[in-house]
Amino acid sequence: MGPRRQRINEDDPLTRAIAPPANESQQQRESRIQAEQDAKRISDAIDEELNRQRIADRRSPKPTKILLLGQSESGKSTTLKNFQLMHSPKAFRAEKAYWRGVIQINIVQSIHAILDLISRAHTTSHSIIAANQPGPSSLSLNHTPHASHSSAPSPPPSNNRDYPFITAEHLKLKMRLAPLTQVEAALIRKILPPGQLGHSEGFGLHEVCVNSSLGWKGAFHRLLSHGAGNRESCESVDMIDWSDPDDPGVILHACAEDMKRLWMDPIIKKLMEVEKMRPEEMAGFFLDDLDRVTSPRYVPTDDDVLRARIKTLGVSEHRFTVRYGPLGTAMNHDWHVFDVGGHRSLVPLVAAWAPYFDDMNAIIFLAPISCFDQVLQEDPSVNRLADSFLLWKTIVSHPLLKKTDLVLFLNKCDILRAKLESGIRLGDYITSYGNRPNDFESASLYLKKKFAALMKEHSGDRPFYCHFTSVTDMKSTSLILQNVQDVIVRDNLKRSALMG
Numbered sequence: 001m002g003p004r005r006q007r008i009n010e011d012d013p014l015t016r017a018i019a020p021p022a023n024e025s026q027q028q029r030e031s032r033i034q035a036e037q038d039a040k041r042i043s044d045a046i047d048e049e050l051n052r053q054r055i056a057d058r059r060s061p062k063p064t065k066i067l068l069l070g071q072s073e074s075g076k077s078t079t080l081k082n083f084q085l086m087h088s089p090k091a092f093r094a095e096k097a098y099w100r101g102v103i104q105i106n107i108v109q110s111i112h113a114i115l116d117l118i119s120r121a122h123t124t125s126h127s128i129i130a131a132n133q134p135g136p137s138s139l140s141l142n143h144t145p146h147a148s149h150s151s152a153p154s155p156p157p158s159n160n161r162d163y164p165f166i167t168a169e170h171l172k173l174k175m176r177l178a179p180l181t182q183v184e185a186a187l188i189r190k191i192l193p194p195g196q197l198g199h200s201e202g203f204g205l206h207e208v209c210v211n212s213s214l215g216w217k218g219a220f221h222r223l224l225s226h227g228a229g230n231r232e233s234c235e236s237v238d239m240i241d242w243s244d245p246d247d248p249g250v251i252l253h254a255c256a257e258d259m260k261r262l263w264m265d266p267i268i269k270k271l272m273e274v275e276k277m278r279p280e281e282m283a284g285f286f287l288d289d290l291d292r293v294t295s296p297r298y299v300p301t302d303d304d305v306l307r308a309r310i311k312t313l314g315v316s317e318h319r320f321t322v323r324y325g326p327l328g329t330a331m332n333h334d335w336h337v338f339d340v341g342g343h344r345s346l347v348p349l350v351a352a353w354a355p356y357f358d359d360m361n362a363i364i365f366l367a368p369i370s371c372f373d374q375v376l377q378e379d380p381s382v383n384r385l386a387d388s389f390l391l392w393k394t395i396v397s398h399p400l401l402k403k404t405d406l407v408l409f410l411n412k413c414d415i416l417r418a419k420l421e422s423g424i425r426l427g428d429y430i431t432s433y434g435n436r437p438n439d440f441e442s443a444s445l446y447l448k449k450k451f452a453a454l455m456k457e458h459s460g461d462r463p464f465y466c467h468f469t470s471v472t473d474m475k476s477t478s479l480i481l482q483n484v485q486d487v488i489v490r491d492n493l494k495r496s497a498l499m500g
Contacts, residue, residue: 063334064322064488067357069395070366071388072311072341073283075411078471079366079481080318080339081306086478087320087335092305097240099305101187103293104248106284106309108184111259113279114268115174121271122166164270176258183248191310242297249298256294263287281370281415283472284309306472312341315353322485333489350391354400362405362488365392366471369447370415372429383429385447392451397458405491407465407484408451414470416440444468 020032068076084092241247262268272278279285284307286293293304300308320335338360340353357363371384392408395401417440420426426443427433436442452464465487467480 061333063319063336064362064492065360066335066337066488067360067363068337068339068366069363069391070409070411071368071384071391073309074366074368074388075283075409075469075471076339076341076366077309077312078283078306079364079409079477080337082471082474082477082481083320083335083337084318085302085306085474086481087322093302096300096305098191099300099308100240100298101191101248102308102310103284103286103300103304104252105184105187105191107252107259107286107290107293108180108187110279110282110285110287111177111180111262112184113277114262114272115177117271117275117277118166118170118174118268121164121275122171164267164274166271167267170265170267173258173262177255177262179251180255183251186246186248240299249294249296252294253296256290259287259294260290263290281419282309283307302474303472306474312339315340350394350398354398358400358404360401360404361492362407362484363395363401364407364409364484365395366409366411366469367392367451368412369410369444370412370419372416372426373419373424385430389450389454393454393458396455396462402459402462405465405488406455406459406462407467407487409467409469409471409480410444410447410451411469411471413440413444413468414473416443 020029024032068079070076081092244250279287286304286307292298293300316339318337318339320337321332322335323332338357367385367388369385369388371388374384376382376384376387396406420438420440420443423438425438426446427435427438433443433446436446448466448468451466455462455464465484467484469477469480471477
């Protein structure tokens with residue numbers, strides 16, 4: 001048995017890997033032993049630091065954990081930015097150089113969406129002209145307009161007399177704006193780490209996605225700081241190399257007049273109306289501010305950063321120090337805010353991730369109530385507002401989340417108000433609304449009652465916290481978040497038996 005066990009040890013790959021070289025000299029042996037001792041010392045120091053951190057975590061108060069939930073484009077990332085602006089304003093403003101690049105991508109993608117629409121409309125115009133010529137082709141007119149999210153050529157509308165026709169001037173404008181493709185590619189290379197490009201569909205073009213775990217801001221920081229002399233500490237504006245001839249802002253400024261001409265063109269406006277394309281309702285809309293955001297030395301404002309849009313994938317964690325209590329006795333407390341991003345609908349995923357978030361103090365659920373006339377991108381048969389109702393029902397009824405405070409943000413109220421005032425009827429999409437008045441007060445109250453009824457039905461007498469929000473409005477959102485923080489702190493103290 002002895003010799004056989006020895007043979008097994010000698011043949012073991014790990015034993016062979018860590019064995020010293022057969023012909024090792026005395027000097028090589030001393031160097032190897034010194035390197036092993038150094039490695040062990042570093043390893044022991046790391047273990048000691050981790051142990052100290054674990055002890056400190058046990059002794060310090062538990063952090064307050066907040067989970068942001070909602071569909072893609074519901075306002076989760078904007079709510080997170082509001083938290084950052086409230087509790088880490090210096091860090092928030094130090095990132096403006098990064099967001100300048102994101103805003104430039106938003107501009108280019110909005111323009112590309114319109115240019116894609118022109119291409120489809122040009123094909124449609126030819127179809128209408130051919131269909132109106134004498135001959136058998138005139139029999140093929142009985143079609144319905146294509147959905148606004150389709151990237152396929154548009155069939156001729158049945159009422160083609162009102163269809164806006166693309167002119168030669170529009171096609172020339174499209175050619176002059178071709179350099180924007182290079183701008184988008186350059187910005188994507190800056191923002192995303194190599195090999196990590198992600199896309200999702202939207203408006204017939206690709207939307208840039210970033211993985212929240214990849215540190216995309218860090219990659220962008222390294223590129224920007226190179227232009228700022230590699231200083232370790234500098235203002236965000238100092239990270240921008242204004243003299244760089246390859247700066248994408250140079251081309252954007254050169255194309256500014258053509259972009260404004262495209263956006264303000266009455267035929268293009270009519271075309272977008274016919275195709276039900278409303279880019280101003282989307283996050284990352286800056287076409288009304290082209291003079292300012294394409295200026296040669298443009299630096300984003302706080303409001304610009306809140307409106308900027310880049311889709312994130314996965315779960316990201318953000319830590320803040322929150323002060324609460326009367327002046328003179330205010331206490332600091334750690335808050336961890338988690339953002340679950342990247343999904344149009346989260347309903348199928350709740351069962352998978354709920355066990356990982358059962359220790360949350362609160363969930364802020366964002367329901368974009370302006371999307372009552374929109375459908376899910378991945379399933380055009382599902383209304384987006386109906387999907388929010390279903391997700392809310394899934395959350396309030398989940399047994400692992402029954403002790404978690406739920407705070408409902410009925411978001412994008414500004415867009416809902418504008419839609420209703422423009423004549424778009426809620427009852428045409430939500431049949432249970434019937435013939436009630438088509439104004440914001442009636443519609444918002446009805447939707448609030450619907451969410452409250454779902455909670456009462458599936459979660460009993462649980463407290464119902466609800467706020468009407470437009471999270472791109474810094475001032476009102478700051479007040480709402482302060483109120484939410486007070487409620488969460490108060491409830492936590494009650495559970496700790498520190499309050500009656």
